[in-house]
Amino acid sequence: MVYPEIEPYEHGLLDVGDGNLVYWETCGNPAGKPVVVLHGGPGTGVSASSRRVFDPAAYRIVLFDQRGCGRSTPHAADFGTDMSVNTTAHLVRDIELLREHLGVGRWMVFGGSWGSTLGLHYAESFPERVSEIVLVAVTSGRYDELEWLYHGLGRLFPEEWSRFRAGAPVGSVDLVAAYDRLLNDPDPVVRERAAADWTDWESSIVSLEPDYDPGPRFADARWRMGFARITAHYFARKAWLADGEVFGRLHRIQGIPGVMVHGRLDLQGPLVTAWELARGWPAAELVVVPGASHSAGDPGMVEAVVAATDGFR
Numbered sequence: 001m002v003y004p005e006i007e008p009y010e011h012g013l014l015d016v017g018d019g020n021l022v023y024w025e026t027c028g029n030p031a032g033k034p035v036v037v038l039h040g041g042p043g044t045g046v047s048a049s050s051r052r053v054f055d056p057a058a059y060r061i062v063l064f065d066q067r068g069c070g071r072s073t074p075h076a077a078d079f080g081t082d083m084s085v086n087t088t089a090h091l092v093r094d095i096e097l098l099r100e101h102l103g104v105g106r107w108m109v110f111g112g113s114w115g116s117t118l119g120l121h122y123a124e125s126f127p128e129r130v131s132e133i134v135l136v137a138v139t140s141g142r143y144d145e146l147e148w149l150y151h152g153l154g155r156l157f158p159e160e161w162s163r164f165r166a167g168a169p170v171g172s173v174d175l176v177a178a179y180d181r182l183l184n185d186p187d188p189v190v191r192e193r194a195a196a197d198w199t200d201w202e203s204s205i206v207s208l209e210p211d212y213d214p215g216p217r218f219a220d221a222r223w224r225m226g227f228a229r230i231t232a233h234y235f236a237r238k239a240w241l242a243d244g245e246v247f248g249r250l251h252r253i254q255g256i257p258g259v260m261v262h263g264r265l266d267l268q269g270p271l272v273t274a275w276e277l278a279r280g281w282p283a284a285e286l287v288v289v290p291g292a293s294h295s296a297g298d299p300g301m302v303e304a305v306v307a308a309t310d311g312f313r
Contacts, residue, residue: 002052002302014101016067016094018085023071024064024098028056033131033313034104036095037063038122040113040137043230045070045223050112053305058313062107064098066091066118069226076233077225079191083184083233088240092122099129108312112136112296113269116260117239117246120277123256124249132312133258133284136305137266137294138274140246141239149268150176150235153205156267160204167197180236183229191225198228205268207295250280258284259308263292263301 008025016022025046037050046063054061067086068076075081099107108131111119116135123130139145154161165175172178182194203214217223242248258281262274271288278286287308292298296305 002049002306003054003056004052005048006051006056013071013073014064014094014098016090016097018090019074019082020067020085021073022064022067022094022098024062024102026102027051027061027063028054028059030060032056032058032060034060034062034102034107035110035309036099036107037061038095038109038111038115038119039063039066040111040115041069041227041231042066042091042114042118042234043069043076043227044217045226050110053302054110054309055313059309062098062102062104064094067094068230075222075226076229077222079186079188083229086230086233087237088118088121088234091118092125095122096126096129105129106131108132108134110134110136110309113139113294114234117141117241120246120253121241124246124252127252127256130253130256133253133256134305134308134312135258135260135274136262136296136301137269138260138262138277139269140244140273140277141241142247142273143238143243145269145273146176146235146238148270149205150201153267157205160201164197164201167194174236176232177236179228180232183225183232191229192221195221195225195228198232199224202227202231206293207298208265208267208293209295209298212295212297247276247280250277253281254283256283257312259287259311260284261287261289261301261304261308263294263298264288264290265292266294268294 011025013021065072109119168178289300
């Protein structure tokens with residue numbers, strides 16, 4: 001199971017430029033193996049539970065809130081925040097700035113969901129800085145993955161998707177682009193309604209567990225706004241990645257060992273992406289968890305993730 005709860009022994013705000021301060025924290029053993037944790041979303045922010053999948057005696061655990069969310073400033077929930085300086089390229093640069101700031105030479109990259117896409121892109125950009133890679137609920141940013149997530153998946157969740165569809169203007173073909181416009185509307189009522197509709201859809205497709213609880217943050221209006229605005233901003237622009245870009249650069253991480261943990265019944269991010277990545281990345285092991293969906297809290301997922309991190313201690 002997971003390791004006991006721990007608190008950061010160090011934290012701060014890193015000036016990454018463009019008027020942005022990125023919150024970061026370190027936990028575990030200051031002299032341990034460095035690992036950087038890349039949260040999902042984009043825009044969910046750091047989760048304290050992520051600290052607990054690493055042996056605190058073995059790892060120097062680095063977590064940070066990506067631009068615009070969590071304790072980083074300015075926050076995307078604030079209408080005046082400049083979203084043009086919040087892109088995948090900016091996040092990759094932020095990771096490097098944080099590595100340099102903390103004096104880390106090489107570190108393990110850990111990412112879940114969107115964090116796996118970001119982690120792969122970072123590793124392919126700076127393979128010399130990455131010792132190992134552990135990915136959970138794997139995504140790669142391919143265009144068909146995004147199309148499935150906000151359109152195709154409605155075939156399996158028709159009632160929930162019909163509500164999501166109804167939140168966009170009549171005639172909208174691209175729902176992500178439509179919501180991106182709504183979330184940047186000058187009228188706060190329009191923005192708040194769009195944020196609620198967006199997060200309702202996101203929370204309904206994470207897990208197949210009948211008693212699944214998305215957590216209190218989904219009831220927090222500020223969190224909903226920041227999360228929805230960042231996610232729509234990224235995916236309306238295909239995360240500024242060429243279609244299949246992560247696959248096209250897999251040769252850059254061929255020598256980096258990795259583990260991918262994926263639920264067999266992950267409907268939000270179907271298994272085929274992780275399977276195809278494993279075929280093109282022989283140094284990576286694919287661990288398929290029967291019965292689990294996209295949520296890292298589904299039965300069997302945490303145990304598999306902890307086994308992966310323990311294996312690289």
